[in-house]
Amino acid sequence: MAKTLFLVVSLLLLGNVFFIHASFAPSLIVDIAKIVMDNYCSPEKLVGMKEAIDAASSNTEVLNIPDSETLATVLSTGVQTTVSDPRLMVSYEPNYIPVVPPKMPPLPPEQLVAVLQSSIKLDILEGNIGCLRIDNILGEEVADKVGPLLLTLVWDKILPTSALIFDLRYTGSGDISGIPYIVSYFTEAEPVIHIDSIYDRPSNTTTNLLSKSTLLGERYGATKPLIILTSKNTKGVAEDVAYSLKNLKRATIVGEKTAGGSVKIDKIKVGDTDFYVTVPTAKSVNPITGSTWEVTGVTPDVEVSAEDALATAINIIKLHAQVPAIIEGSATLIADNYAFEDVGADVAEKLKGLLAKGEYSMVLSKSSLEAKLSADLKTLSGDKSLKTTSNTPVLPPMNVSPELYIELIKVSFHTDVFENNIGYLRFDMFGDFEEVKAVAQIIVEHVWNIVVNTDAMIIDLRNNVGGQTTAIAGFCSYFFDADQQIVLDKLYDRPSGTTTELQTLPVLTGTRYGSKKSLIILTSGATAGAAEEFVYIMKKLGRAMIVGETTAGASQPPKTFSVGETGIFLSIPTVHSDTATGPAWEGAGIAPHIPVAAEAALETAKGIFNKHFAGQK
Structure with a gap:
């Protein structure tokens, strides 16, 4: 009520304050307000307007204004601001002639062909792509008259195409009754689809637009690619077609955001004056979204300038192929x-x-x-x-000096010796065996020798994301004795159908830690890949206690495969651990013996060892 009263009263006051040269009766504003109230498509936005009109109609003051065009501009601003709809307009047009929708005259066939060819443009592009431009969407009545001719001239040429570009960049007019016809040609005959609901305010009726079970000619179908081109000039019924097919997931919209017009606009004369009110008298409500394209426009799936829309659409269709x-x-x-x-x-x-x-x-x-x-x-x-991946080429090995290798190893491994001679070793990725083998002596001297003489060890893999499994057997070997060779795991390779045994190595660089001293491995949800394989082996063989969180459940290092010559590459795990002795860790992860939050795992492990050594004293 307050909002609509503001519309009427504020416009009266504006007239009194600013305009002093001419006069118009206050009833003009009341008549305009009544037209809006009786015809505007969203009556819920007009609550309280009747009371406001009654209040304004008793005002007998005369509006003093300089000219009619200025008054129309002020009234338009007031109406648009109050109702929050830029489509509402007041105009002064003394020479206005109402536009009568043209009817299809009885033309001879040759003239009818010329008319259709001037309003509908069809091209068959390279790659058997149809491109159909329509600047006015025909209604049911006209379509019935020219349908057979349209089939011959246009549709029969479109049907064999592999994909269709429907160009609505220049379409600013059309008839509501044409919407279900267009949509139906791109959907199946059954089931019938609820395309749109059109509420008409003057008649207070709602018409549900449904797809057609029978059509003249064949359907284009529901599977061949359909792209609709739009621009800021795409308006009205064309917007409804684009919005409906987009939300049915039948078309991809490419181009600019549309105008945000109306499914139906009427220009209504104000009494005996030369003022007119342009009012959206009907509105579209999409049954899928529960919303509308009106005012806001249709947002494209791919937003590009109208000039670039066609080329973009062609590229999308080529990809679809x-x-x-x-x-x-x-x-x-x-x-x-x-x-x-x-x-x-x-x-x-x-x-x-x-x-x-x-x-x-x-x-x-x-x-x-x-x-x-x-x-x-x-x-x-x-x-x-298992995913898509980039085909990053393997970089050649760098020429690194021994001094730089030492510095790299120092930052790649973290070591410490805690109370009670408890060793601590952390590293966050497993390297390739050949690379590790080449620097094994450096690792032993600057990392391993710091912890090898401890009485127990904590290996921290909470941040270890995996890497290569080729060094797993060698690393495991340090925690077993040299007098016997142990089968650590069996790895099945799917492409070759072969199984490879991972065994402890008889000869190692540096001193073994051996099989007698206690070992705890720390894990988290980030522990993955090769790190999981190591944890799996050490847990399965009873060589270590696992403390922390269940591991990521990743996979053995995947291989990269090219999908033909398409430029698409897949990362596919091809190897899995032996499942004869129990379920695989791949995809499931490895549960710890002592589950604790990753942040608390180190203190928990230290506590276990400290309690153990305290009991020996």
Whole structure:
């Protein structure tokens, strides 16, 4: 009430204060307010206007203003501000002639062909891509008259295309009844789809626009790529078509945000004056979003300038043409190479199922395809290591001086000796065996010799994210005796179908820690990959107590596979630990003997050892 009263009263006051040269009756404002109240498409925004009109109608003051155009401008500002709708306008047009929607005259066939060819433009682009531009969306009545001709001239040429670009960048007019026809050609005949609801204020009726079960000619279908081009000049019914197909997930919108017009605008004469009120008299409410494109416009899926929209759309369609081969190629690689054969087969089938359901029909770029494929692979497999990846080339080894190697090793390993001669060793990644072997003597001198003569040791792997497993056997060997060779684990390689035994090494650089002294390994949810393999072995063989959190449940180091010549690469774990002795740690993680928060793990381990040594004294 207060808001609408402000509209009427404030405009009266503006007239009294600022304009002193001409006069208009206060009833003009009341008549304008009544037109808005009776015809505006969102009556819920007009609560209290009737009372405001009644109050204003009793005001007999005369508005003094310089001219009619100025008054119209002031009234427009007041109405738009009060209702918060820029589509509401007041104009002064003494020579206005109401626009009558043109009717299709009975033209001879050759003239009708010329009319259609001037308003509808069709090109078949390279790659069998159709490009259809329509600047006015025909209504049901006109479409019925020209339908057979449209089929011959346009639609029959579009049907064989592999993809369609629907150009609405210049479409500023159209008939509401044409919306379900256009949408229906890009959907299936059944089930019937609720496309939109149009509320008409003057008649206080709502019309549900439904897809058509029968159409003239064949449907384009629900699977071939459809891209709609938009611009800031795309308006009205064209916006409804774009918004409906976007939310049905049937089309990708490329271009600029649309005008934010109205599904129906009427210009209504104010009494016997030459003033007119432009009012949106109907509104669209989408059944999927519960909202509308009106005022705000349709936001594109890919926002580019109108000039760049066509080229962008062509690139998207070219990507879509590659998608089936990429997904099917990925499925084959996973089925043939994933470490666990049954999981690989299941993931491959489900991935192809997602493709068949159209889950990849809306990818807009290579990066978005990679992101979706990666997310789907992780979800389907439960394996964080099965994903898309970059094909980063391996850098050649650097020429590093012995002095620099020493400094690198010092910062890569953390050592300490705590109370009761408890050794502490932390490192955050496992290196390749050949690389480690080359600097083994340096590691022994500057790292291992600090902790090897302790009475117990804590190995901190809470921040160890994995790395190569080639050095695992050698590192494990330091914690067993040299007099017997122990099988640490059996690794099954899926692509080759072979099993390799990891065994302790008979010869090591430096002194062994041996099998008698106590060992605690600290873990966290970040402990992954090669670090988990080490923890798994030491726990399985009863050589260490594990303190901390369940590990990440990652995988053996994955391999990179190229999906054909597409430029897409997959990271696929191909090896798993021996499952004959129990469930695999891959994908599940390794539970600690003593579960504690990662932050508390070190103090817990020190407490265990200190209590042990205190009991021996």
